[in-house]
Amino acid sequence: MTSTIAIEVNHLIKTYKGSATPAVNNISFRIESSSIFGLLGPNGAGKTTTISMLCGLIKASGGEAKLLGLSISTELEKIKQQIGVVPQEIALYPTLTAFENLRYIGNMYGLKGERLKKNIFEHLEIVGLQAQANKRVETFSGGMKRRINLIAGILHQPKILFLDEPTVGVDVQSRNLITEHLHQLNKKGCTIIYTSHLMEEAENLCSDIAIIDNGEIISSGKPKVLIAEHSAENLEQLFLKLTGKKLRD
Amino acid sequence: MLRLFATIRKELLILLRDRGGLAIMFLMPMTLITIMALIQDAPFRDYQEFKIPLLLVNNDTGNLGVAIEKGLKESKIFEIQKEQDDEEQVKKSIKGGDFEIGIIIPKNVSELLNAKVNQFVAKKLTEVGFDDPSKTNTVSVAADLNIQILFAPETKKSFKASILSSLKQSTSKIETQTIMDIFSKQFKTDDSQVSKSEPIGDFVNFAEVSTIDTPKEALLLNSVQHNVPAWTIFGMFFIVISLAGSIIKERDDGSYTRLRTMPGSYINVMAGKITSYLFICMIQCLLMLMVGMFLLPHLGLPKLVIGNSFSAVFIVALSTGLAATGYGILVGTIFSTHQQSSTFGAVSVVILAALGGIWVPVYVMPDSIRMFSEFSPLYWALSAFHKVFLNQGTVQCILPFALKLLSFFTFAIGASYFYNKAATK
Numbered sequence: 001m002t003s004t005i006a007i008e009v010n011h012l013i014k015t016y017k018g019s020a021t022p023a024v025n026n027i028s029f030r031i032e033s034s035s036i037f038g039l040l041g042p043n044g045a046g047k048t049t050t051i052s053m054l055c056g057l058i059k060a061s062g063g064e065a066k067l068l069g070l071s072i073s074t075e076l077e078k079i080k081q082q083i084g085v086v087p088q089e090i091a092l093y094p095t096l097t098a099f100e101n102l103r104y105i106g107n108m109y110g111l112k113g114e115r116l117k118k119n120i121f122e123h124l125e126i127v128g129l130q131a132q133a134n135k136r137v138e139t140f141s142g143g144m145k146r147r148i149n150l151i152a153g154i155l156h157q158p159k160i161l162f163l164d165e166p167t168v169g170v171d172v173q174s175r176n177l178i179t180e181h182l183h184q185l186n187k188k189g190c191t192i193i194y195t196s197h198l199m200e201e202a203e204n205l206c207s208d209i210a211i212i213d214n215g216e217i218i219s220s221g222k223p224k225v226l227i228a229e230h231s232a233e234n235l236e237q238l239f240l241k242l243t244g245k246k247l248r249d
Numbered sequence: 250m251l252r253l254f255a256t257i258r259k260e261l262l263i264l265l266r267d268r269g270g271l272a273i274m275f276l277m278p279m280t281l282i283t284i285m286a287l288i289q290d291a292p293f294r295d296y297q298e299f300k301i302p303l304l305l306v307n308n309d310t311g312n313l314g315v316a317i318e319k320g321l322k323e324s325k326i327f328e329i330q331k332e333q334d335d336e337e338q339v340k341k342s343i344k345g346g347d348f349e350i351g352i353i354i355p356k357n358v359s360e361l362l363n364a365k366v367n368q369f370v371a372k373k374l375t376e377v378g379f380d381d382p383s384k385t386n387t388v389s390v391a392a393d394l395n396i397q398i399l400f401a402p403e404t405k406k407s408f409k410a411s412i413l414s415s416l417k418q419s420t421s422k423i424e425t426q427t428i429m430d431i432f433s434k435q436f437k438t439d440d441s442q443v444s445k446s447e448p449i450g451d452f453v454n455f456a457e458v459s460t461i462d463t464p465k466e467a468l469l470l471n472s473v474q475h476n477v478p479a480w481t482i483f484g485m486f487f488i489v490i491s492l493a494g495s496i497i498k499e500r501d502d503g504s505y506t507r508l509r510t511m512p513g514s515y516i517n518v519m520a521g522k523i524t525s526y527l528f529i530c531m532i533q534c535l536l537m538l539m540v541g542m543f544l545l546p547h548l549g550l551p552k553l554v555i556g557n558s559f560s561a562v563f564i565v566a567l568s569t570g571l572a573a574t575g576y577g578i579l580v581g582t583i584f585s586t587h588q589q590s591s592t593f594g595a596v597s598v599v600i601l602a603a604l605g606g607i608w609v610p611v612y613v614m615p616d617s618i619r620m621f622s623e624f625s626p627l628y629w630a631l632s633a634f635h636k637v638f639l640n641q642g643t644v645q646c647i648l649p650f651a652l653k654l655l656s657f658f659t660f661a662i663g664a665s666y667f668y669n670k671a672a673t674k
Contacts, residue, residue: 055510056509056510057506057509057510077512080510080511080512081512083510085506085507085510087503087506087507088503089502089503089506090502090503091502091503091504091506091507092502092504093504105507105511108508108511108512108513109511109512110512152507153507162510
């Protein structure tokens with residue numbers, strides 16, 4: 001079976017204005033299509049900066065990256081049509097209903113009419129929120145908001161999905177439902193790039209991982225292979241072995 | 250208690266490290282107090298501190314004309330320009346906004362004053378039996394001694410009264426002096442022997458000449474014509490707070506991040522905001538004008554007259570709304586917290602309103618402040634509304650103001666765009 005490359009990163013650098021050291025320092029990696037890729041690292045390691053460059057939120061200081069063969073520096077608008085982003089924050093409008101929020105986001109991706117409505121209700125049904133479609137988001141629990149937040153990122157059926165801590169602060173049931181839904185999406189061909197501090201969740205979800213620290217990738221590969229290579233019991237132990245126990249701020 | 254002190258310490262540390270917040274908390278109120286004190290102080294100060302532009306037409310060659318002119322100069326409250334215009338020309342100059350006041354001294358008023366005083370003195374002497382009426386010059390002088398005075402249409406009644414009183418003071422001196430001179434001649438005695446407490450005639454009248462040509466214009470001299478557009482503009486600009494707040498909220502809760510990862514540029518997102526808030530502004534304007542036209546008359550106030558050009562009103566409202574939304578976007582883009590943007594937004598609009606003549610007409614402000622009025626978008630908007638409402642202005646009349654407002658909008662949007670672009674680098 002031949003695999004195609006969804007994301008190709010070559011010598012990517014980002015140095016913020018006024019900072020002497022780069023936040024991301026000459027990193028290179030490849031992500032195969034239809035994989036679930038975990039970008040793991042302690043606080044301030046460079047995860048968010050890397051994802052922000054790939055999504056076009058910030059410009060790279062050097063290097064190049066291609067998503068689905070499209071360059072982030074010259075073909076960003078085309079890339080934006082193909083990607084979905086689920087930020088760590090609940091990026092929803094609290095005074096709008098779940099349906100109104102999703103309709104707005106769908107419209108922003110060019111979706112409209114009955115097709116969009118059907119699409120929204122199908123997703124709401126999957127995450128168990130169909131009955132709450134017309135309730136204001138401000139009345140929802142944390143887990144419910146997280147589920148709506150996820151739908152907002154996948155409504156337009158992106159080929160690549162970026163997830164930043166998608167299950168933070170939610171109960172086990174909601175987390176289980178979200179991860180199951182992510183698996184379903186992945187089976188349909190969506191490439192997922194995922195960041196998290198929850199090592200157990202990453203170990204179960206990701207087909208590939210990269211551990212980033214101080215702006216550099218210090219290890220990458222299949223989780224089970226990496227765990228075995230470093231004689232660790234699990235991903236968390238591997239993570240601590242590679243990044244150390246020193247507190248990060 | 251420990252919790253209380255710990256909380257106070259934490260809050261103070263946060264505040265002290267927030268330079269923007271500190272500037273808003275201290276510098277902005279100081280600026281506001283200074284500007285407001287200067288502006289509000291002006292109307293209450295002695296008129297001698299003002300220089301009111303006055304157009305004087307002195308057709309009299311005698312003492313009275315000279316005395317009035319001298320009195321005006323000595324009062325130091327007027328910036329006098331002498332012309333030989335007729336009444337129509339003076340009216341035109343005042344309506345055009347070149348002068349606040351016009352005074353026309355007719356020909357031969359000095360001779361008329363002498364004749365009237367002679368008549369008055371003869372009458373008084375006859376009353377007390379000092380003279381034989383048949384021997385005294387008692388030629389009846391029927392003509393009124395009227396000095397014409399013209400005020401700008403928007404001049405307030407209290408201001409007119411003060412000016413008239415000041416002018417009356419200067420003419421009463423020459424009236425008294427003339428009476429004294431004639432009494433002296435009659436008795437061949439010194440002025441001081443005549444009781445100055447004797448009531449004397451009111452010979453010189455200041456007849457106000459209306460600068461209003463049409464009955465429609467007569468409706469314009471009221472507070473409704475000033476206050477409705479003034480507070481409409483103020484209200485429209487106050488959307489700055491909610492608009493800036495919405496931008497900051499989207500940035501804080503990650504919605505803006507999500508929006509930026511979606512297809513379509515920053516301009517598309519901002520255009521959507523501008524359109525929505527502009528719509529709100531237009532509704533605001535429409536409702537406020539309707540209040541002036543339909544509600545205020547029920548409260549015993551005059552009805553708002555919006556002039557003859559609906560197109561001009563629409564263009565003024567549209568350009569004012571755009572200027573307000575542009576300003577809101579700029580404030581929301583530059584400031585990082587809702588507290589900062591709302592405080593700055595509110596206080597800056599109040600300052601711009603004060604400078605723009607929303608509370609106190611710009612013409613009574615000191616020169617030092619009036620200079621800054623020229624830079625207030627609220628002043629441009631108010632001037633444009635006044636052109637349409639007070640002067641029956643057409644689209645052509647308001648275009649310079651509309652262009653200024655649109656330039657302000659363009660500047661604000663451009664500055665926001667480049668600020669945002671720089672922030673993503």
